[in-house]
Amino acid sequence: MAFGFLPKYQQEITNEGLSQEQILVLAVETIKALDWKLSYTSSTSVIGFTNFSLSSWCEEITVSIDGNTLSVKSQCTVNQLIDWGKNKKNILFFMSKFKYLKEKYSIEQLSDKFSELTISIPPNEEELLNQPLKSSKDKITNFHSIFIPKEGFVITPILIDLNIIVFVLMLMNGAGFIVPDNQVLMNWGGNYKPLTLDGQWWRLFTCTFIHAGVFHLLMNMYALLYIGLMLEPYLGRIRFLSFYILTGVAASTASLWWHSATISIGASGAIFGMYGIFLAMLTTNLIEKTARRSLLTSIVVFVAYNLLNGMKGGIDNAAHIGGLVSGILIGYGAYFSLKEEFDMELKIKTVGLSTIFVFVLSLIVYKTTPNNFAIYQKKMAEFVKLENQALQIFKIPVNDSTFIVKLLHEGIINWKHCQSIVDTIDYMNMPPLVVEKNFKIREYVLARIDVYNLLIKEYSGSSDTAEINKQIISKSKEIEKIVKLLTNK
Numbered sequence: 001m002a003f004g005f006l007p008k009y010q011q012e013i014t015n016e017g018l019s020q021e022q023i024l025v026l027a028v029e030t031i032k033a034l035d036w037k038l039s040y041t042s043s044t045s046v047i048g049f050t051n052f053s054l055s056s057w058c059e060e061i062t063v064s065i066d067g068n069t070l071s072v073k074s075q076c077t078v079n080q081l082i083d084w085g086k087n088k089k090n091i092l093f094f095m096s097k098f099k100y101l102k103e104k105y106s107i108e109q110l111s112d113k114f115s116e117l118t119i120s121i122p123p124n125e126e127e128l129l130n131q132p133l134k135s136s137k138d139k140i141t142n143f144h145s146i147f148i149p150k151e152g153f154v155i156t157p158i159l160i161d162l163n164i165i166v167f168v169l170m171l172m173n174g175a176g177f178i179v180p181d182n183q184v185l186m187n188w189g190g191n192y193k194p195l196t197l198d199g200q201w202w203r204l205f206t207c208t209f210i211h212a213g214v215f216h217l218l219m220n221m222y223a224l225l226y227i228g229l230m231l232e233p234y235l236g237r238i239r240f241l242s243f244y245i246l247t248g249v250a251a252s253t254a255s256l257w258w259h260s261a262t263i264s265i266g267a268s269g270a271i272f273g274m275y276g277i278f279l280a281m282l283t284t285n286l287i288e289k290t291a292r293r294s295l296l297t298s299i300v301v302f303v304a305y306n307l308l309n310g311m312k313g314g315i316d317n318a319a320h321i322g323g324l325v326s327g328i329l330i331g332y333g334a335y336f337s338l339k340e341e342f343d344m345e346l347k348i349k350t351v352g353l354s355t356i357f358v359f360v361l362s363l364i365v366y367k368t369t370p371n372n373f374a375i376y377q378k379k380m381a382e383f384v385k386l387e388n389q390a391l392q393i394f395k396i397p398v399n400d401s402t403f404i405v406k407l408l409h410e411g412i413i414n415w416k417h418c419q420s421i422v423d424t425i426d427y428m429n430m431p432p433l434v435v436e437k438n439f440k441i442r443e444y445v446l447a448r449i450d451v452y453n454l455l456i457k458e459y460s461g462s463s464d465t466a467e468i469n470k471q472i473i474s475k476s477k478e479i480e481k482i483v484k485l486l487t488n489k
Contacts, residue, residue: 008075009087027063039290049294134233156228191264197371208248210265246358247273253362254322269319276327390414444482
């Protein structure tokens with residue numbers, strides 16, 4: 001069982017008496033005999049993919065030949081931490097079948113098959129569609145190399161470093177290591193609708209670098225590392241950084257539109273955006289056919305699993321979906337600039353158009369989305385003001401000649417205005433907890449109105465004073481109970 005980033009297993013053997021060409025033929029025939037998918041063949045290497053399964057998804061098999069030495073590596077293609085021994089089994093299967101075919105074929109048969117193989121190998125091995133899958137996986141030689149920018153792997157480690165630095169700074173300023181306080185998340189730039197729509201638009205960007213605890217950070221950085229290793233070699237530094245920021249903002253905008261009072265944080269929206277770009281690429285001819293078929297199934301299952309898992313409470317799936325959809329659209333939009341790899345002008349135009357697309361879409365959402373929670377807070381502030389005015393009446397002596405008049409014109413009238421505010425809130429798209437609280441507030445207001453009406457009856461000279469007092473006491477207890485529930489006392 002291998003453990004680590006993209007677990008792998010490798011074995012090397014020397015084949016005395018066989019030429020490099022004969023070993024190449026046997027390697028190709030071995031992959032075919034195992035019913036694996038042959039992706040790439042050159043004079044010194046062969047790349048294939050195992051068949052997809054839900055237990056292990058698929059692994060990339062890389063065969064390297066140096067003289068009469070054969071090196072075989074099996075590596076997971078998606079971001080797994082443990083391979084449960086599958087890579088080692090793949091190597092054992094390969095070596096066993098290789099030895100069997102080595103005994104089966106004669107030297108003449110191997111020569112004939114090599115002639116057939118050279119015909120099937122494209123004459124221009126540098127042609128894009130016949131290239132092996134680009135990847136920076138070889139850049140990760142040890143744990144420390146994850147954080148160090150290097151050729152072909154520059155932006156990903158910088159983004160990982162920035163996320164970690166922000167998390168450390170938050171810890172130094174009192175944020176919780178496991179679960180930070182919500183107020184801390186907002187103070188550091190969390191995407192919180194009432195604040196974001198109140199002129200603090202920059203939260204759409206800053207929230208992508210904030211994480212709710214170390215486990216949230218580690219999971220996101222692991223996913224970012226994987227997609228960065230796979231995607232940055234294709235996009236290059238400019239597009240990778242630009243698309244990461246753009247899909248992150250698009251994800252934040254989707255969360256802003258969907259949620260009323262959720263603090264949206266984390267890099268997962270931008271990461272889903274990069275997965276969306278990769279998915280778009282895997283449905284075009286930008287990547288070699290066999291490689292994209294194997295990877296597409298694995299990536300689709302991975303994304304679907306995480307979206308389904310995101311349906312659990314406490315996970316911002318709106319940001320995930322927003323990032324994914326924007327990434328797919330940007331990925332298709334970048335097709336021609338990826339096809340013309342060295343056309344810098346086309347590359348800049350692609351980034352520019354993608355920026356305009358995300359900016360305009362985000363601006364429309366930002367300007368048209370009502371700030372319901374801010375409106376709710378203003379209405380509740382008005383409610384408290386009216387409530388205080390209505391309760392001021394009890395400071396007037398009951399024998400004052402204006403007491404009954406004030407009960408009616410300053411008491412009940414203010415409570416009726418409070419009731420109108422509560423009714424208005426019912427038509428706003430508010431979270432379930434607010435809806436439940438609003439229901440209790442309505443009960444409180446109606447009970448207050450009942451008490452005031454009973455007091456008017458009592459002080460107007462009603463004959464049944466004892467019964468009225470009994471009802472007032474009952475309603476007062478009801479009010480006290482509701483107040484305790486609302487104040488959690």
